[in-house]
Amino acid sequence: MKLLYPTSLELRPDAFTLPGVSALPYDVAAPLPAAHEDAEVLVTWGNSAEMLRGAAARMTRLQWVQSLAAGPNDVLKAGFPAHVRVTSGSGLHDHTVAEHTLGLLLVAARRFHEMRDAQRQRRWPGHLGGLQPDRPKGAFRTLQDARVLIWGFGSIGQRLAPLLTMLGAEVRGVARSAGERAGFPVFAADALPELLPETDALVMILPSSPETRHALSAALLAHLPRHAWVVNVGRGDTLDEGALVAALQQRRLGGAALDVFETEPLPESSPLWALENVIISPHAAGGRPQGAEALIRDNVARFLAGEPLRNLVAR
Incomplete structure (x- = not known):
């Protein structure tokens, strides 16, 4: 399984990479490289609206988006197909x-x-x-x-x-x-x-x-x-x-x-x-997700085991 994680947050991929998972970084402000369009999992944090719309249109193998925001409105507005599951960062803030x-x-x-x-x-x-x-x-x-x-x-x-x-x-x-x-x-x-x-x-x-x-x-x-x-x-x-x-x-x-x-x-x-x-205050209350790697790891394990994902968002 191929997972993409954002460079907008200091994440340690070894903290959530399980056997059978390939974790690769990507830039949330730039168009997704063609080489990454085959990923099954996309982790988001501070992504531009343009980047998310492009990912929704071109990531044909995508099955799950893990947002690190408590309210993933940006992901929900991007146009991902209905079969793509979306999970939030509820609890991280x-x-x-x-x-x-x-x-x-x-x-x-x-x-x-x-x-x-x-x-x-x-x-x-x-x-x-x-x-x-x-x-x-x-x-x-x-x-x-x-x-x-x-x-x-x-x-x-x-x-x-x-x-x-x-x-x-x-x-x-x-x-x-x-x-x-x-x-x-x-x-x-x-x-x-x-x-x-x-x-x-x-x-x-x-x-x-x-x-x-x-x-x-x-x-x-x-x-x-x-x-x-x-x-x-x-x-x-x-x-x-x-x-x-x-x-x-x-x-x-x-x-x-x-x-x-x-x-x-x-x-x-x-x-x-x-x-x-x-x-x-300038939308400053959150902005610092705590425990992101533990949430990603838990949900990756659940995803691989076919179990229900944490913080699943109704669509």
Whole structure:
């Protein structure tokens, strides 16, 4: 079996090459060489859309694409035939995205962004220091006793939730079905109108799909308290950006910390850049898949044995 792995990530092929497998590197930004078009397995990470479309058209023996992204939308849009199985990198980004999200929440609560702005102006922001209320009502100023709602309570959310509870937050999740996951109460999305008014920080970790487009709509934003913050580390199109901008400009929300956007890079014309109650990070939460070689090796072994692959994506 011939497997192609990307040079966009430092991978050790000896860590996933099993007997009978030939592993060869390729450039994700260049057209696939004709000599590689006979490969049965393609591992992707940061591939250009043009490269993926070319691979979909010319790799006639391809049977399986292993994406290292948590959401392999680029692969799904490339036009690979229906018989080609696609597996995701779900689980490889849990720690980094959870850590980044925790950082965004702490910045928002402790107002580090305002302090940084004041520092650049050589201005002492006295209202941010000195005597402060401990846990003021109607404000998001600490994770202690904060009510955090995680919409998209998958592996990343389950990694984040214990970090928040260690800092004193009350965590609830929203997923496709209600129940309990990893010891946390989880509600279905139809409960959002009741949950949002009791939320200090809404964390969105939704994947991109036709069903999740603008899931956080103007109508749902209106249910959040005026002091609440919205944090999005999932996909940009799951949030109605125009409705969010209006709510922020009208001070109907405390603020937003955004790592993903409907258009990336975020255009210079976006009003989000100028809003003081917005924190922007450049799709930086993930980008560092951890444990990629172990996932590839496990799935290669499963593929050779004819067993179900991990993280198989429904198509």
